Amino acid sequence: MSASRPNRLFRNKSAKIAAIPMILTAMVVFVGGTIWTVAYSFTNSKLLPRWKLVGLDQYERLWDSRRWLVSIENLFLYGLFMLVLSFVIGFVLAALMDQKIRFENTFRTIMLYPFALSFIVTGLVWQWILNPDFGVQHIVRSLGFENFTFDPLYTADIALYGVMIAGLWQGSGLIMVLMLAGLRGIDQEIWKASRVDGIPAWKTYVFIIIPMMKPVFITTLVLIASSIVKVYDLIVAQTGGGPGLSTEMPAKYVYDYLFGAQNLGQGFAASTMMLLAVLVVVIPWAMLEFGGKKRV
């Protein structure tokens, strides 16, 4: 017995014991809560959870609801633009910052400052800036341009992009800092080599530097993606979902039905659909990312 190798399970005992509370929390709160929510999405619970199964009724109603469909479409558009613009703006800012400029610390601080504000504060500030009666439009008009119109939050067709301005303003700083850290991690020798070979700087960025920054990009992707799926407070602070349904989001639908409409079943069904959508993206990614390593 004593000659055999110690069981893997009992190696590093103290670390494993220390992790038990966290594992329990994760299992009970996250996994348990998720299973409970999915189970109750098949009931007709109203204000309080009640175990009265109604099959797929809640899901049928959900997918018949115009507001839900509009929310999904909005999230998709918002997500797509947010993802691309965050990457582009964050990377370009970082690349500019990496040119050994003067006052880099100052600029970096200024860029990162918006991230210190919560979405609610960001949203309120931008709601004021974009309000046609006392924001940008009012100021430009009072300078003499009477016909100047800039009221994205009050025009249904472009309200979503108005909301996005605030999101980008708040989040770009963080992406920039992450990218900058990635750029600083690139060995200077590579730059020297590319210069010796006479490769233009943009080509070096696109074909050499960016592929080398893959881990940073993946971290950033996870951060941006999670902030997109859970977008709620930014919308509430800026437009409250309006004008009309033009900036409604799935997370807001869930909240409104859970609490405002006192219809837990419908809210649970919507949140289950959100979970499903996240899993569809996360599972293939996780398999590629973590499953791939065994082959190496």
Next chain:
Amino acid sequence: MTHIRTILGATTALCVAGAAQAADLEVTHWWTSGGEAAAVAELAKAFDAKTEHTWVDGAIAGSGSTARPIMISRITGGDPMAATQFNHGRQAEELVEAGLMRDLTDIAEAGKWREVINPPSLLDACTVDGRVYCAPLNIHSWQWLWLSHKAYEDAGIPVPTTWDEFVAAAPALAEAGKIPMAMGKQGWQQSGAFNVMILSLLPPEVYLGVYQDKNAEIAAGPEVARIFAAAAAAREMSKDSNVQDWNQATNLVITGQAGGQIMGDWAQGEFQVAGMTAGEDYTCLPGLGVNKTLQAGGDAFYFPVLDDEELTAAQGELAALLLEPETQVAFNLKKGSLPVRGDVDLEAANDCMKKGLEILASGDALPDVNILISSDTRVQIEELFVEFFADASITPEDAQARYADIIADAD
């Protein structure tokens, strides 16, 4: 030195003695606009003066749709406040059924609530299986059109006396650079205005047919179609009113930037805070100047079940206090709402409140929409109207078809 010690000792003793009897009663509500805050301060003052307990104000900013989820999650989450506001109706129905609310029947019987409360439908809304679970506080009605005299003077036309005249006056106001109709861009205000039109411009049977009997045929019928056409007119008239909250919209009327607003009688408090006189600076038209019928909604206080005996006793004292004639008068004058007792003398009431009191006394009050439909249905109707008012490309016919679908599934 000994002096100071004696004083300190005495203070400590006082504090201890005070703590033994007085309870701090946390009361949550969403009365945060100027007129509302002044009214709730009257309740706090009366409670602090007449009992040895202390009112701890738990105002939650934002409208009821922000505050109610917070209140409900505190009650269901095991951290109940001592008392909380809800609207008359079904918002707290399931909390009562789950046994989370305190039974007030003994206090109601001692105060003879059954006899004094008018209209009795308000006490019915508090009653589940013959037991009383809430204390009605005030009556609010939605059916009011508030008109700014200044706006009409500036446009050089007389102040309208009916809805039709109001609609007809819109082009003249727009020409004078005014917003013909102020409307906050929130679903509850827009669907509220629609419900006002149903009750005010059509016979009451239609209102009851749609909301009480949930009859989808009536909802899809030609009479309701007229109301959707009127709502489309309201959409056109309010397209320049870029405000969200109801009191911002009321402020447009107060300052004369907008001609009028359909809003419940709680708007009255805002006019009062602004120092305006009914009949001189502004006009109120009950029932849009057409059908003088009111939906009696309003606020009631609910008392969650608590373990602490002192707090429970204090809850009872508060419930009784809310229905006392003096409290009713002091609160309702500031709030601009009507008292739930038919027997109090509201001599200090202004023109608008007197018009409301007359209608109540004549018995022409119908139950509020919130009493008739569930929150689930209410939210769906609000969604429809928030979309309808924001998007001029939705025709009244399409909106009516969707409305009839919601009524068909309503509970």
